[in-house]
Amino acid sequence: MAPLLGAGDPQDELPSGSVDEYVDALKSSPRLGSQVVYHRILSGREPEFAQPVRPWPRAVENLLAARSIPALYAHQVHATDLIRAGRHVVVATPTASGKTLVYNLPVLERFLHDPDARALYMFPLKALAQDQLKAFNELTSSWPESARPRAAIYDGDVSDYARRKIRENPPHALLTNPEMLHLALLPYHEKWSTFLAGLSFVVVDEVHTYRGVMGSHMAQVFRRLNRVAARFGASPTFIFCSATVANPGELAQSLTGHDVATITESGAPQGKRHFVFLDPLEGAAHAAIMLLKSALARNLRTIVYCQSRKLTELVSLWAQDKAGPYKDRISAYRAGFLPEERREIEARMTSGELLAVISTSALELGIDIGALDLCILVGYPGTIMSTLQRGGRVGRSLKESAVVLVAQEDALDQYFMRHPEDFFERPPESAVLNPYNEVLLARHLDCAAAELPLTEGEPWLQVPEVRQVAAAMEAEGRLLRSKEGDRILSRRKQPHREVDLRGAGASYRIEALPDGKSVGLVDEHRAFRETHKGAVYLHRGKTYLVKELDLGARTVTVTPARVDYYTRVRGSKNTEILEVYDYGKVWGTRIFRGKLRVTEFVTGYEKRKVKGGTLMTIVPLDLPPMVFETEGVWIEIPTSVQRLAEDQFYHFMGGIHALEHAMIGILPLIVMTDRNDLGGISTPMHPQVGLPAVFVYDAAPGGVGLTRLAFAKAEELMERTLDVVASCPCDLGCPSCVHSPKCGSGNRPIDKAAALFLLGALQDAPPPEIGPQYLPQLPDQKEETSIDGVAVTADIPKAQLRYAVLDVETQLSAQEVGGWHKAKDMRVSCCVVYYSDTDEYVAYREDELPAMFDRLQELDLIIGFNILRFDYAVLGPYAGGLDLHSLPTLDMLQEVRRRLGYRLSLDALGAATLDAQKTADGLQALAWWKEGRLDEIIEYCTKDVELTRDLYLHGREHGYLLFTNKAKQTVRLPVEW
Structure with a gap:
C-alpha cells in the first residue's frame, strides 16, 4: 500500500484511488499511521x-x-x-x-x-x-x-x-x-x-x-x-x-x-462511511494539509472544515503553497465573504472546477456543492450534531465516503481521542434557546408594537415573562399606551434596523484602505476582540492590520500588510449576582443558577509569532468596558476544601482557574454550543457568596439557556470535568484540559494538579447543607429615587412634599449673547415661582433673586421645564456660592427626553394632556422687555409656571402625560415623580 504523501514530497504523488484505498493508505502511512487512534466503518442502510x-x-x-x-x-x-x-x-x-x-x-x-x-x-x-x-x-x-x-x-x-x-x-x-x-x-x-x-x-x-x-x-x-x-x-x-x-x-x-x-427515524438509504480519528503530533493544520494533498492526488473531491475564520485562511494559504499543480483548484470559503465571492466558489465546486474547499461552518448546511468523497475536520466542530452534519456532506450519492477528525489541543478534541467510542454511543446534544431573554424580547416587543398595536387580550401578552418585560418597557417610555389605555404602541415608527438577529449587538463594517472597499462584517462583541486597533485580520488569504475601530460609526478600517505574527486580546472581568433562580447540591458543595451582571475589560493584546506561538510583546488598549446581564451557574468551594488544598501547598487560585476552564471546555458535551458562547470567572473570595466560587455563564446579554441545562446536569458536568483533567497525559496543564484559547489573563495562574486535587476533594466532601439561609448576599433591590442624578427623599408622602415650580425669562436672546451655550450672559428679566406649601405664585425681579435662593434651599423639590440646562444656567451668575444643581430638582423636559429619546415642547404636552396651551412665547417676552412691559412678562411667566405645575400634578396623580406622536396618535407618556 502506497504511503500517504507528506508535505514537501511532490515527487511521491499517488495515482487516483478509492476512498477505501485512501483510508488504508492513511492507516499504513509512516508519517501519520501511528497517529490514527480510531477507525470505525458505518455500514450502509437499505431504504424503507x-x-x-x-x-x-x-x-x-x-x-x-x-x-x-x-x-x-x-x-x-x-x-x-x-x-x-x-x-x-x-x-x-x-x-x-x-x-x-x-x-x-x-x-x-x-x-x-x-x-x-x-x-x-x-x-x-x-x-x-x-x-x-x-x-x-x-x-x-x-x-x-x-x-x-x-x-x-x-x-x-x-x-x-x-x-x-x-x-x-x-x-x-x-x-x-x-x-x-x-x-x-x-x-x-x-x-x-x-x-x-x-x-x-x-x-x-x-x-x-x-x-x-x-x-x-x-x-x-x-x-x-x-x-x-x-x-x-x-x-x-x-x-x-x-x-x-x-x-x-x-x-x-x-x-x-x-x-x-x-x-426522527429516517427511512433513507445510506452508503458505507469511514470515520477516522487522528491525533497529530505536528499540529492539526499541518496534518490536514498532508491529508488534503494526498486526497487531491487521488482526485478525491474534498471539503476541509476549520474552526475559525483565521484558521480557514491560514490552512488555505499553506495548502495552496504546497499543493503544486492543484493550487488553483483550492479555495477558502467562510461567512464574511461578499455574496458574489461565495456564489462563485459554490459554482466552481459544483461544476468540479474546484477539487477542494476549505471552509468554516458556513458550508455546514445543505448548500449544494456537488458530490464529495472526503471530509476533513480540522478540530472537533464542538458538537456531535455538527460533526454528523459536516460529515453528511460527503457520500451523498451513496458512494463510499470518509470523515477524518483531526484533533486539536482543545479539551473536547482530546476527550474523544481518548474516548472515541463515546462519540458513537452518546446521543446528540440538545439545542437550547431562551424565548424570554429579556434583552432580546424587549427589542421585539418594540418591533411588534410598531407593526400592530399590542392589546391586553392577545395571547402573546398573556405569558408572564412577556407581560413583565412589556410593563417595564412601558414604565421606561419605550412602549406607549394609547390615550384610552387599551392599546400599546412603540414610541418609534420603525425600530427594526436596530435589531441584529445574529447577535446581541450591532454589526461593524470592515473597510480596507486606500479605497474603503468592504472586506466583510464583524459583530459588536467580536469587534472588541478581533478588530481592535493593531489587530491582525485575515480575509481570503490576505492579511490586514486594523488601523482604527470607530465605535460611533461602527466601522473598522484596515490596511493590507505582511506580518509574521497574530494577535490575541487580554483583559479582565468581574461579576455580580443579581438574582438566584435555583439552587441545589453537587458532590460536596452547593450549586446555584441565577442572573448575573458581567463587566468585561479588554486591556490590551498580545503579538505572537505564527511559528511556535512565541510571545513578542503586549500592547495596551483603551476600550470602554462591556457590561451586560446574563444567566449563569456557580459552585462554591467550601472553606474546608480550600484549607486542604493550601495545607498541601497547592496554588489555590491556579486550581479554581483551571477548574473554570475545564468546566467550560467540557460543557459542549452536554449542550449544543462551543466555548466561545460561554464565559467564566473564578474568584478566591466572592463578596456576595462569602466563599471562593467558580462561575460559568452565557456569554450573551440576557442569557440564551445554555447554563440552565448545565445546572440540570451538574453531576454529569462535574464527572466529565474530572475525567478530562485526570486523563490528560500532560504534567502542568495544556489546551487539552485546563488552558483556554480565549483566557484574558493568558492562562495565568493555572495549576492542573490543584484543580485535580480540588475536584477530588469536592467529590469526597460530605453533602452540604442547602436552603435559603445559604443564598448569596444580593444587592438591595429597593430602588433609589433620583431625578436627573440628584437624589430625592422618597419616603415623604405626596401631600407633605414641599415643592416649587420655577420659570425664568431673560433680558437678552441667545442670538444676542452668541448662542444657547452662553445662557449665563442672558440676564434675568423676571423669575416666577409657585410654592406648594403656601399655594402662591411669587415673582422675583433681578435684584430680588437672593431671597428666592434662600427659600429654594428649604424645599424638598424644585420643578421646571428645561430647568437644568437653561433656567439654572441663567440664574447661575446670581447664585453666589450656591450650586443650583445640588438642589433636589425635577427637570420635566429631561425626563421626557430620557424616556422618549427626543424632546417635546411644554405647549405640546399641555395641549394633549390638559387641553391648555402657552399664552405667548420667549420672543414675545423679549420684545416686552425692550418695551418696559415687565408686568406682561410676569403674567406670561406665571401662566407657564401654572401649566408646568398642572402637568406635574397630572403626572403625579395618573402616572402619565399625553402627547401626539408622529403618527398623529394621542398616547400616554409614563412618568414617575
Whole structure:
C-alpha cells in the first residue's frame, strides 16, 4: 500500500484511488499511521418505503414519476401525512434524507386546491434559498406554465425594482431569510396583504441553526409573524427541518409556542462511511494539509472544515503553497465573504472546477456543492450534531465516503481521542434557546408594537415573562399606551434596523484602505476582540492590520500588510449576582443558577509569532468596558476544601482557574454550543457568596439557556470535568484540559494538579447543607429615587412634599449673547415661582433673586421645564456660592427626553394632556422687555409656571402625560415623580 504523501514530497504523488484505498493508505502511512487512534466503518442502510394514508393527487404523483421516485421513504410519508392534516411538524433526520420533498409536496398539493394559498420558505443562508428555488422549479417544470406555481427569492441581493414587483404580485412560494422577514415583510405587512392573507405554510429549513442568540431572536420573530398573519385571517402550518439533535420537538415548540409533532427515524438509504480519528503530533493544520494533498492526488473531491475564520485562511494559504499543480483548484470559503465571492466558489465546486474547499461552518448546511468523497475536520466542530452534519456532506450519492477528525489541543478534541467510542454511543446534544431573554424580547416587543398595536387580550401578552418585560418597557417610555389605555404602541415608527438577529449587538463594517472597499462584517462583541486597533485580520488569504475601530460609526478600517505574527486580546472581568433562580447540591458543595451582571475589560493584546506561538510583546488598549446581564451557574468551594488544598501547598487560585476552564471546555458535551458562547470567572473570595466560587455563564446579554441545562446536569458536568483533567497525559496543564484559547489573563495562574486535587476533594466532601439561609448576599433591590442624578427623599408622602415650580425669562436672546451655550450672559428679566406649601405664585425681579435662593434651599423639590440646562444656567451668575444643581430638582423636559429619546415642547404636552396651551412665547417676552412691559412678562411667566405645575400634578396623580406622536396618535407618556 502506497504511503500517504507528506508535505514537501511532490515527487511521491499517488495515482487516483478509492476512498477505501485512501483510508488504508492513511492507516499504513509512516508519517501519520501511528497517529490514527480510531477507525470505525458505518455500514450502509437499505431504504424503507411507505404509502400515504391518502393518495396524492394525480398531478403530484406525476411529479414523482417524472423524477423516477416510485415511492417515498417512510419518514417522508409520516411527515407529509401530518402536514396534510394541518399539524405542525419537525423532521430531524440525517443530511441527504429527502427533507425537501417533505415540505414541497404538501405545499404543491395545497396550491392545486387553492390557487390563493401562499407559502413562506425560510433559510438561514442566501445560498440555500438559491438551491431550493432551483429544486422547486425543477420539481414543477413538467406542469403547464399556466398552472405552474410561481416561486421567487426575496433577499438583500434582489434589486429594488424586482422587490417591488414581488410585493405587488407575490409568488405562491416566497423564499427568504430571517433578516428579510424581520426587516422587509413584518414592518410593511400592509403591502404584503395578498401574500399574508393566503399564508398557509411556513417552511423553516435547518432549524437547528436557530439556537442560542439567533434562536432567541427567531422565537420572537415567529411570534410576530403569527400576530401579523392573524391580522389578515391566516394561521399557517409550520414545517421544520433539522439535523439530528436531541430535542427537535422542544426546539420547534420554543420557537413558535405551538405543539409540534416530531419525526426522527429516517427511512433513507445510506452508503458505507469511514470515520477516522487522528491525533497529530505536528499540529492539526499541518496534518490536514498532508491529508488534503494526498486526497487531491487521488482526485478525491474534498471539503476541509476549520474552526475559525483565521484558521480557514491560514490552512488555505499553506495548502495552496504546497499543493503544486492543484493550487488553483483550492479555495477558502467562510461567512464574511461578499455574496458574489461565495456564489462563485459554490459554482466552481459544483461544476468540479474546484477539487477542494476549505471552509468554516458556513458550508455546514445543505448548500449544494456537488458530490464529495472526503471530509476533513480540522478540530472537533464542538458538537456531535455538527460533526454528523459536516460529515453528511460527503457520500451523498451513496458512494463510499470518509470523515477524518483531526484533533486539536482543545479539551473536547482530546476527550474523544481518548474516548472515541463515546462519540458513537452518546446521543446528540440538545439545542437550547431562551424565548424570554429579556434583552432580546424587549427589542421585539418594540418591533411588534410598531407593526400592530399590542392589546391586553392577545395571547402573546398573556405569558408572564412577556407581560413583565412589556410593563417595564412601558414604565421606561419605550412602549406607549394609547390615550384610552387599551392599546400599546412603540414610541418609534420603525425600530427594526436596530435589531441584529445574529447577535446581541450591532454589526461593524470592515473597510480596507486606500479605497474603503468592504472586506466583510464583524459583530459588536467580536469587534472588541478581533478588530481592535493593531489587530491582525485575515480575509481570503490576505492579511490586514486594523488601523482604527470607530465605535460611533461602527466601522473598522484596515490596511493590507505582511506580518509574521497574530494577535490575541487580554483583559479582565468581574461579576455580580443579581438574582438566584435555583439552587441545589453537587458532590460536596452547593450549586446555584441565577442572573448575573458581567463587566468585561479588554486591556490590551498580545503579538505572537505564527511559528511556535512565541510571545513578542503586549500592547495596551483603551476600550470602554462591556457590561451586560446574563444567566449563569456557580459552585462554591467550601472553606474546608480550600484549607486542604493550601495545607498541601497547592496554588489555590491556579486550581479554581483551571477548574473554570475545564468546566467550560467540557460543557459542549452536554449542550449544543462551543466555548466561545460561554464565559467564566473564578474568584478566591466572592463578596456576595462569602466563599471562593467558580462561575460559568452565557456569554450573551440576557442569557440564551445554555447554563440552565448545565445546572440540570451538574453531576454529569462535574464527572466529565474530572475525567478530562485526570486523563490528560500532560504534567502542568495544556489546551487539552485546563488552558483556554480565549483566557484574558493568558492562562495565568493555572495549576492542573490543584484543580485535580480540588475536584477530588469536592467529590469526597460530605453533602452540604442547602436552603435559603445559604443564598448569596444580593444587592438591595429597593430602588433609589433620583431625578436627573440628584437624589430625592422618597419616603415623604405626596401631600407633605414641599415643592416649587420655577420659570425664568431673560433680558437678552441667545442670538444676542452668541448662542444657547452662553445662557449665563442672558440676564434675568423676571423669575416666577409657585410654592406648594403656601399655594402662591411669587415673582422675583433681578435684584430680588437672593431671597428666592434662600427659600429654594428649604424645599424638598424644585420643578421646571428645561430647568437644568437653561433656567439654572441663567440664574447661575446670581447664585453666589450656591450650586443650583445640588438642589433636589425635577427637570420635566429631561425626563421626557430620557424616556422618549427626543424632546417635546411644554405647549405640546399641555395641549394633549390638559387641553391648555402657552399664552405667548420667549420672543414675545423679549420684545416686552425692550418695551418696559415687565408686568406682561410676569403674567406670561406665571401662566407657564401654572401649566408646568398642572402637568406635574397630572403626572403625579395618573402616572402619565399625553402627547401626539408622529403618527398623529394621542398616547400616554409614563412618568414617575
